[in-house]
Amino acid sequence: MSDSLYTQLLDVTCGAFLLAAVIVLWRRELAAIVRVFALQGVALAALAVLLGAHEERWDLIGVGIGIGALRAGALPYLVRRALAALTEDRQGYATGGTETRETQPLVNVAASLLTAALLTLLAYAVSRPLTDLEPTPATRALPVGLAVVLIGFFVLVTRRRALAQVVGFLLLDNGITATAFLATSGVPLIVELGVSFDVLLAVLVLQILTTRMREAFGTTDIDDLRELHD
Template sequence: MSTGTYTQLLDLACGVFLLAAVLVLWRRELTALVRLFAVQGVALAAIAALSGIHEHRFELLAVAVGILVLRAGVLPYLMRRVLAASGETRETEPLVNVAASLLTAAALTLLAYAASRPLVELAPSPATRALPVGLAVVLIGFFTLVTRRRALAQAVGFLLLDNGITAVAFLATSGVPLIVELGVSFDVLLAVLVLQILTTRMHATFGGTDIDDLRELHD
């Protein structure tokens, strides 16, 4: 693969990766959030695969396949099961409205580009130039995590944050060892399985998964 083709495909994958995170702040349908997370999983797998092909590191191709199976297949499937069990379809009114959330996403993206500029200048390359995208998704994922009320929407924020960290690892260090990625992926899978149990219990007890119900219980 030529450097020009690699750069164009990497920019496309990173663009889809960032766009999916921004659209999570725009959409309130929980099913749409799950679909966007699956799309982002495909983009993350593409980033890993492109890095592996360009650098002739075939272990990264194995990591890409694992990411594709887990983050674009298994995790969205488990989250759809959570939705089916809870019967909920939409996020309640978030702590920050959609317009303000999109403006915040733009500000966080600019912050990511400003903060990562010194790192990019240390070793400029197509991968490191895309590094701000991964950092921006980390910030957007954290913002989603703290501003959504539904348990599933907060879980999507956590998973966006994890995807962003993984993308930063691939773009800054040309990937992570397969055993490390497997360990992190199994931790994420366990977290989603725990989420499935907790949301089922919350729905049976409170009739919904709004986190405010737990705050009222504490009060």
């Protein structure tokens, strides 16, 4: 693969990766958010495969495919199943719609989009030393990974639906994985395996907790979790 084509593809992949995070912030329908998240997983996998092909490391390509299966397949599937479980017994009620939408985020969508713009600039500012250490096409795209981390954190903090928070957490994690790929072509295999396994389990745990929350509170609105305070 020629260098310029590699740079081009890398930039396009990173752009798609970042764009997916922004669209998650933009959309209100949880189903749409999960779809976009799956697309981001595809972009992440493509990034890994691209780096593997460029460095001619087959293990990295394998990791990329594994990551794709996990982040574009398994995790969205889990979240979607939780979403389906939330809505299946609510069809007849007026509340059915509110469970699947992020109706009242803490910060409204327009403001959060502008905040995302600021967060992206912040990510660029913060990652200057990282890029300066070894300027290559991959490390130059590092801000993208950090920006997705920050946007994920922002989603986690401002969204009021339990499942939207789960997606925020997963965005955060995607961002970190992308950072790892861009900076060092991925962490060692054993760590990568452990991390993926942990993330999968964390999402399983959150999925089950969502169900329990619905059983206990009758809703998955985080604002209703206010019994514990000082």
